[in-house]
Amino acid sequence: VTRKITPLAQGKELADMDRRYNFHPFTALGEHEKNGPSVVMVKGEGVWVEDAAGKRYLDGMAGLWCVNVGYGRPEIAAAMSQQAETLAYCHAFTSMSSATPALLAERLIANAPSPMSKIFFGNSGSDANDTQVKFVWYYNNVRGQPKKKKIIARQRGYHGVTMVAGGMTGLPGLHAGFDLPLPFIKHVMAPHRLWEGYGLSDAEFTDKLIKDLESVIEAEGPETIGAMII
Structure with a gap:
């Protein structure tokens, strides 16, 4: 199923909403409150990102050094969609498990240096x-x-x-x-x-x-x- 998401706001309206309601880290908050965001990104493809005005930028930082495979990868989007539709959430407390973390942990250990034997999944x-x-x-x-x-x-x-x-x-x-x-x-x-x-x-x-x-x-x-x- 192909879904097209229509933005709820665009351009200056988005920038004003961000200025009024979004609390940014590593930001001069006084300047942000006065001037709003320096740029509003709306799209990414490969190594490129695009702002609300349609200007493209080469993302040399790869997000915050974490978008190492680029933006807009259809196979990744498909895997995310499939997982969300199959089982969107399952905690790991009290010995609870689910298929995907078990499979990923096994794959990571197979490529990890010895004597690593366990994976602890975190958020950041x-x-x-x-x-x-x-x-x-x-x-x-x-x-x-x-x-x-x-x-x-x-x-x-x-x-x-x-x-x-x-x-x-x-x-x-x-x-x-x-x-x-x-x-x-x-x-x-x-x-x-x-x-x-x-x-x-x-x-x-x-x-x-x-x-x-x-x-x-x-x-x-x-x-x-x-x-x-x-």
Whole structure:
């Protein structure tokens, strides 16, 4: 069955609706409230996206680095439609399962490096990194080492924007105004020659990074370090 979706609004009307009702992340909200969105996208095909005025753009960022197969793929749309019509939702709590996640997990493990043996499905990268921290905490609690809760991350690294993932992200702009990072997150030097190792040889810069990491571990106490996120 072919369905054509007619937009409920177009052009300036869409932009005004967005300005009035849509709360955007990573956006200067005062400017957005005054001027509205910089562009309103309405269509995508391959590596191209098109705005409400019909202007095309090459999407060099692939969405937010996640549209790696391009836009408008009919086989993907067909698979999504078939799944929605067959079983649109099924939770995984209390040992509940459904066909598609089981099949996908098996395929992912078949292509994953050893010794990986399980897949935990999440909703986003931020959610995945928050879940990793929960795993670390639970694992150490079960092992009888409840002090091993601190997470080491790198300055200028990006790991997401939720409370934990945003704190592990080493970008001060993502911390300002949110009381981040949380106290159990500690940052070490970024392995970037221009920022931290200008004029040093590879060996000298490596030694500098190692000493910085060691100093943080020693200052916090090795018995309190649960993991390091790269």
